[in-house]
Amino acid sequence: MSETVSPLAPKKQPRMPAIEGVRIATAQAGIKYKGRTDLLAMVFDEGTTVAGVFTRSKCPSAPVDFCRQNLAGGRARALIVNSGNANAFTGKRGRESTALTAKAAAKAAGCGEGEVFLASTGVIGEPLDTTKFAHLLDGMVAGAGADGWAEAGRAIMTTDTYPKYATARVLLGETEVTINGIAKGAGMIAPDMATMLSFIATDAPIDAPVLQDLLSKGTGKTFNAVTVDSDTSTSDTLILFATGAAARRGAPRITEAKDTRLSAFRRALNRILKNLALQVVRDGEGARKQVEVTVTGAKSARSAKRVALSIANSPLVKTAVAGEDANWGRIVMAVGKAGEPADRDLLGIWFGDIRVAHEGERDPAYSEAATSAYMKRDEIAIRVDLGLGRGKATVWTCDLTKEYVAINGDYRS
Amino acid sequence: MSETVSPLAPKKQPRMPAIEGVRIATAQAGIKYKGRTDLLAMVFDEGTTVAGVFTRSKCPSAPVDFCRQNLAGGRARALIVNSGNANAFTGKRGRESTALTAKAAAKAAGCGEGEVFLASTGVIGEPLDTTKFAHLLDGMVAGAGADGWAEAGRAIMTTDTYPKYATARVLLGETEVTINGIAKGAGMIAPDMATMLSFIATDAPIDAPVLQDLLSKGTGKTFNAVTVDSDTSTSDTLILFATGAAARRGAPRITEAKDTRLSAFRRALNRILKNLALQVVRDGEGARKQVEVTVTGAKSARSAKRVALSIANSPLVKTAVAGEDANWGRIVMAVGKAGEPADRDLLGIWFGDIRVAHEGERDPAYSEAATSAYMKRDEIAIRVDLGLGRGKATVWTCDLTKEYVAINGDYRS
Numbered sequence: 001m002s003e004t005v006s007p008l009a010p011k012k013q014p015r016m017p018a019i020e021g022v023r024i025a026t027a028q029a030g031i032k033y034k035g036r037t038d039l040l041a042m043v044f045d046e047g048t049t050v051a052g053v054f055t056r057s058k059c060p061s062a063p064v065d066f067c068r069q070n071l072a073g074g075r076a077r078a079l080i081v082n083s084g085n086a087n088a089f090t091g092k093r094g095r096e097s098t099a100l101t102a103k104a105a106a107k108a109a110g111c112g113e114g115e116v117f118l119a120s121t122g123v124i125g126e127p128l129d130t131t132k133f134a135h136l137l138d139g140m141v142a143g144a145g146a147d148g149w150a151e152a153g154r155a156i157m158t159t160d161t162y163p164k165y166a167t168a169r170v171l172l173g174e175t176e177v178t179i180n181g182i183a184k185g186a187g188m189i190a191p192d193m194a195t196m197l198s199f200i201a202t203d204a205p206i207d208a209p210v211l212q213d214l215l216s217k218g219t220g221k222t223f224n225a226v227t228v229d230s231d232t233s234t235s236d237t238l239i240l241f242a243t244g245a246a247a248r249r250g251a252p253r254i255t256e257a258k259d260t261r262l263s264a265f266r267r268a269l270n271r272i273l274k275n276l277a278l279q280v281v282r283d284g285e286g287a288r289k290q291v292e293v294t295v296t297g298a299k300s301a302r303s304a305k306r307v308a309l310s311i312a313n314s315p316l317v318k319t320a321v322a323g324e325d326a327n328w329g330r331i332v333m334a335v336g337k338a339g340e341p342a343d344r345d346l347l348g349i350w351f352g353d354i355r356v357a358h359e360g361e362r363d364p365a366y367s368e369a370a371t372s373a374y375m376k377r378d379e380i381a382i383r384v385d386l387g388l389g390r391g392k393a394t395v396w397t398c399d400l401t402k403e404y405v406a407i408n409g410d411y412r413s
Numbered sequence: 414m415s416e417t418v419s420p421l422a423p424k425k426q427p428r429m430p431a432i433e434g435v436r437i438a439t440a441q442a443g444i445k446y447k448g449r450t451d452l453l454a455m456v457f458d459e460g461t462t463v464a465g466v467f468t469r470s471k472c473p474s475a476p477v478d479f480c481r482q483n484l485a486g487g488r489a490r491a492l493i494v495n496s497g498n499a500n501a502f503t504g505k506r507g508r509e510s511t512a513l514t515a516k517a518a519a520k521a522a523g524c525g526e527g528e529v530f531l532a533s534t535g536v537i538g539e540p541l542d543t544t545k546f547a548h549l550l551d552g553m554v555a556g557a558g559a560d561g562w563a564e565a566g567r568a569i570m571t572t573d574t575y576p577k578y579a580t581a582r583v584l585l586g587e588t589e590v591t592i593n594g595i596a597k598g599a600g601m602i603a604p605d606m607a608t609m610l611s612f613i614a615t616d617a618p619i620d621a622p623v624l625q626d627l628l629s630k631g632t633g634k635t636f637n638a639v640t641v642d643s644d645t646s647t648s649d650t651l652i653l654f655a656t657g658a659a660a661r662r663g664a665p666r667i668t669e670a671k672d673t674r675l676s677a678f679r680r681a682l683n684r685i686l687k688n689l690a691l692q693v694v695r696d697g698e699g700a701r702k703q704v705e706v707t708v709t710g711a712k713s714a715r716s717a718k719r720v721a722l723s724i725a726n727s728p729l730v731k732t733a734v735a736g737e738d739a740n741w742g743r744i745v746m747a748v749g750k751a752g753e754p755a756d757r758d759l760l761g762i763w764f765g766d767i768r769v770a771h772e773g774e775r776d777p778a779y780s781e782a783a784t785s786a787y788m789k790r791d792e793i794a795i796r797v798d799l800g801l802g803r804g805k806a807t808v809w810t811c812d813l814t815k816e817y818v819a820i821n822g823d824y825r826s
Contacts, residue, residue, distance in 0.1 A: 057749030059757040089745045091758060091774035124742030125775045234749055315728065315813075316821055323822030329537030332502045336472030336647055344472040345504060361504035362538045400728075401822075402815040408729055409736030409814075 008282035008290055008378060008398075009162040016149030016167050019180050020203040021045035021243025024148025025140035026155040029133035032084025032122055037155040039133050041140040042079040042199065043109055048243045050076035050117065051212035053219050055236035062087045062094030063118040064235060066102065070114050074208030076241050077111035079199060080118050080137065081156050083184075087120040087128040088234040097128040104134040108141040119197050119237045121158055121184065153182040156197055159407070160184050164279040170268035173261050175251035177204040179268055183276040185283070196223070198238045198276055204265060205244035205253040213257040214269055215240045222273035225305070225395040226281045227312050240269075281396045286403030290396065291321055294383045298391030303340045305393035310338035311382065318400035324375040326368075328356045335384060346387030351375065421695035421703055421791060421811075422575040429562030429580050432593050433616040434458035434656025437561025438553035439568040442546035445497030445535055450568035452546050454553040455492040455612065456522055461656045463489035463530065464625035466632050468649035475500045475507030476531040477648060479515065483527050487621030489654050490524035492612060493531050493550065494569050496597075500533040500541040501647040510541040517547040521554040532610050532650045534571055534597065566595040569610055572820070573597050577692040583681035586674050588664035590617040592681055596689040598696070611636070611651045611689055617678060618657035618666040626670040627682055628653045635686035638718070638808040639694045640725050653682075694809045699816030703809065704734055707796045711804030716753045718806035723751035724795065731813035737788040739781075741769045748797060759800030764788065 022044055026037040052071050054064050080101055087094050102113040109116070120128060153163035164183040169176050185196035206214070215238070223238060247253060254262055282290055293312045298304035311317055314334040320327035328349045335342050345360035352374045356366045374380075435457055439450040465484050467477045493514055500507050515526040522529070533541060566576035577596040582589050598609035619627070628651070636651060660666060667675055695703055706725045711717035724730055727747040733740035741762045748755050758773035765787045769779045787793075 055749075056752075057746070058752070058755040059745050059749030059760070086742075089742065089757065089760075089770070089773060089775075091772065093774070124745060125770065234746055315817075319818050319821035322818065325822070329499075329502065332472050332537060333470070333647055336468075336470030339469075339471070342471040344502065347472070347502075357502070357538070359504065360502060361506070362502075400818060402818045404728075405732050405735065405813060405815045405818055408732035409738070 004161060006161045006283050006287060008287060010279065014165055014167050016165055016180055017178055018146035019178055019201045019243065020245030021048060022201045022241070023144035023146055024152050025144040026148060026151045027133070027136050027140055029082065029136060031082055031132050037151065038083045039136065040081040040152050040155040041105070041137060041144060042152070042201070043141050043144050044076050044078065044241055045243050045245060046077070048076045048241055049074055049206060049208040049211050050239060050241050051208060051215040052237065052239040053215055055233055057234050059089065059234050061120060061235040062090060062098045063120045064237060066098040067117050067119070067237065067239070070117060073114045075115050076117055077115040078105045078109040078117070078141070079239065079241070080105050080116065081197065081199070082120050082128070082133060083156050083158050084122040085120055085126055085128045086122050086124050086235050088124045090125065090127050093127045097130050100130040100134055104130070104137045108137040117239055119235070121156065121197055121235060124234065149180055149182065156182065156184045158184060159285065161283055164276055164283070166272040166275040168268040168272055170264050172204050172246065172254070172265050173250070173252040175246055175249050177202055177246045177251055177265070179272055181272045181276050183280055185280040196233065196236045196280055198223070200239070200272065201241040201243065203243050203246040205247040205251055206242045207253070207255045210254050210257045211240055211242055214266055218270045218273045221394070222270065222277045225393070226277045227309060227395065227397050278396060281398050284398035285407045286401040287398030288378065288401055289321055289399040290379045291398060292379070292381045292394060292396050294381070294392070294394045295386065296383065296392045297386040297388055299341045299389045300391040301393055302391070304391040305395065306340050307335055307338045307342070307384065307386070308393045308395040310334045311384065312395045312397035315400055318397065321375070321380055322399035322401045324372070326351050326356060326371040326375050331382065331384060332357070341388055342386055343388065348385040348387065350383040352381050417574060419574045419696050419700060421700060423692065427578055427580050429578055429593055430591055431559035432591055432614045432656065433658030434461060435614045435654070436557035436559055437565050438557040439561060439564045440546070440549050440553055442495065442549060444495055444545050450564065451496045452549065453494040453565050453568040454518070454550060454557060455565070455614070456554050456557050457490050457654055458656050458658060459490070461489045461654055462487055462619060462621040462624050463652060463654050464621060464628040465650065465652040466628055468646055470647050472502065472647050474533060474648040475503060475511045476533045477650060479511040480530050480532070480650065480652070483530060486527045488528050489530055490528040491518045491522040491530070491554070492652065492654070493518045493529065494610065495533050495541070495546060496569050496571055497535040498533055498539055498541045499535045499537050499648050501537045503538065503540050506540045510543050513543040513547055517550045521550040530652055532648070534569065534610055534648060537647065562593055562595065569595065569597045571597060572698065573696055575696060577689055577696070579685040579688040581681040581685055583677045585617050585659065585667070585678050586663070586665040588659055588662050590615055590659045590664055590678065592685055594685045594689050596693055598693040609636070609646065609649045609693055612654070613652070613685065614654040614656065616656050616659040618660040618664055619655045620666070620668045623667055623670045624653055624655055627679055631683045631686045634807070635683065635690045638806070639690045640722060640808065640810050691809055694811050697811035698820045699814040700811030701791065701814055702734055702812040703792045704811060705792070705794045705807060705809050707794070707805070707807045708799065709796065709805045710799040710801055712754045712802045713804040714806055715804070717804040718808065719753050720748055720751045720755070720797065720799070721806045721808040723747045724797065725808045725810035728813055731810065734793055735812035735814045737785070739764050739769060739784040739788050744795065744797060754801055755799055756801065761798040761800065763796040765794050
């Protein structure tokens with residue numbers, strides 16, 4: 001946790017309601033941090049289904065391997081998360097740690113080890129000493145309560161400057177259900193700190209394959225559309241739990257992804273995913289500005305997203321935004337290097353509503369003064385039209401400041 | 414030109430000899446800079462052959478388009494380079510500028526416009542006003558002399574903190590020939606400043622297709638293996654001219670790439686390319702350390718190079734080096750995100766000769782004190798062994814410092 005809260009932090013945090021079927025406990029295990037909670041247990045009622053998406057890294061952490069394996073079963077009874085140590089690049093000892101933690105959690109929750117999910121975030125390469133916390137799990141599960149969401153968000157923080165929450169109520173059939181989400185991450189990726197974790201729970205009764213479909217499709221335009229520094233963590237983890245408790249109040253069980261009663265739920269879930277993803281960007285290390293990059297007129301949506309990410313990941317674009325400089329030459333550069341179809345002489349570029357370039361040349365009508373004024377905002381929208389087709393994508397990032405370099409140049413030593 | 418010279422600048426500049434068949438002139442055209450030269454003309458004797466490699470950007474500058482077209486002819490009589498304006502993203506007016514410059518240069522040198530080569534470096538998006546310099550070309554060509562290499566290196570600088578030279582003498586058959594090269598670039602890519610330009614000339618008699626083969630193959634492990642910030646310019650240009658004047662002193666004309674008499678020349682050329690490429694890295698914006706990244710044990714050389722570039726382009730690896738932090742966890746992350754075959758449990762990582770990680774875990778024998786001492790050097794070598802095959806590659810970069818952000822955040826405004 002940093003002492004200075006990001007200037008882009010939400011002005012107000014939502015009050016997080018309870019989710020039927022979810023109980024929460026946190027503890028101070030002293031894994032690395034002192035004087036703060038660093039251990040989270042979530043306990044789920046029998047019948048809870050689960051879906052997850054994980055880092056694409058070829059060198060994933062031990063807990064990511066562990067969760068991927070258990071996901072096949074589609075059932076969850078417990079989630080254990082620690083901060084301060086990522087249990088990544090810890091070899092055989094890493095697998096021993098996940099096995100020991102899962103065993104202790106299964107015993108505490110009275111479930112099988114295949115129903116336990118694990119996440120770890122913190123330093124890479126240090127063995128995770130389970131003797132620091134495995135003995136705490138019995139007591140945590142026994143004492144877990146429904147109202148721990150606010151504390152859950154704090155227990156999983158590392159370099160975050162604020163905890164990240166989102167909540168929504170939505171109708172499933174004619175029954176109101178609730179979705180709660182928490183996330184951590186400061187820098188899409190700060191791999192020492194093992195990155196982005198997010199856990200979402202709902203009382204809606206949704207089968208695991210449907211839940212996975214919702215989550216996989218939902219991440220494309222949310223968590224997979226944000227970037228702080230283009231660096232992908234070993235530990236990115238997003239898990240969605242559905243306890244099904246709302247069935248007792250009449251909510252229909254959803255067994256197929258194409259069920260039309262799911263529409264409002266899907267929209268609410270996607271809003272929560274986007275909300276949490278943007279909170280991660282807005283807590284990007286050293287961030288002073290949120291940057292939305294929209295590419296239109298590409299050959300395909302896939303091509304549009306690649307061009308958008310090329311712009312959003314360009315150090316030169318990001319430093320220009322930090323310097324409040326409407327440097328569209330660097331945007332041309334980033335379009336050009338993306339390797340996707342583009343024609344210089346068709347390009348249009350906008351900052352907000354101000355068109356700065358048109359058909360491959362500086363827009364003769366463009367006002368430097370108006371653009372400079374726009375660049376002083378803390379939310380900057382960049383739009384590029386490639387003029388080739390109908391492909392479209394939006395991604396989000398933050399600016400690249402001296403503070404990013406300071407945070408990441410000074411961190412481990 | 415910056416007022417502070419990079420701490421990684423060469424301690425000593427080579428004395429650049431004349432190249433038979435090449436005459437040089439520079440001028441102060443006042444295109445953007447005042448009180449310094451910003452225009453270079455090189456004039457080549459009849460019979461000069463030419464080869465070139467250019468940016469892979471889909472949005473190349475007008476001079477890049479122009480050169481690519483003329484390269485097909487394989488003959489060169491004049492090279493005109495200006496600094497201060499990149500003539501990139503200037504649309505139809507960009508093409509008019511290259512046409513006018515080529516016409517003036519062809520008239521001055523008494524050659525066809527197809528034998529003229531052009532390069533521009535500086536701000537993107539500003540029309541290049543040829544009336545500032547086209548009238549100077551007659552006088553420059555008339556007054557050009559053999560001894561202008563040192564001044565040529567200075568005339569093409571933009572944010573460079575030092576001019577970049579390399580020279581070699583080598584036997585072709587039994588005749589000594591000379592190769593001279595100059596380069597500019599501070600940041601592989603500073604697209605406002607339109608990036609990396611390099612011009613090389615030799616008196617060796619080598620046919621254009623052979624010259625192109627030498628240059629294309631030579632760049633893979635030199636100019637295409639350096640990166641400052643992963644941003645690819647609209648204007649990268651590397652041109653090699655061979656006047657053939659050494660034939661008069663008995664040098665054999667080389668008409669086939671497989672000619673064994675070419676071996677020493679090829680090695681000397683590759684050394685010059687590498688020397689100039691490293692000078693660009695060592696003048697990287699804000700650079701305080703040169704970083705050599707070697708990947709061994711990959712499935713293929715191509716795979717090794719991708720992993721090496723993933724490490725060399727990672728902001729988190731580069732900021733760690735700036736902070737003198739042997740942060741191998743970030744190297745694991747960069748290997749993992751490269752998308753190439755890798756097995757966490759086989760990875761070995763070294764800083765210099767110090768093995769910090771072995772078989773997917775921290776090396777138990779690794780000394781933090783020795784590694785910290787190593788990280789204080791100004792040349793850092795990182796080696797990663799993937800343990801999968803025999804593919805190998807080396808790339809070079811520099812660290813990412815607060816000065817990089819300052820230079821690029823403050824530049825245009």
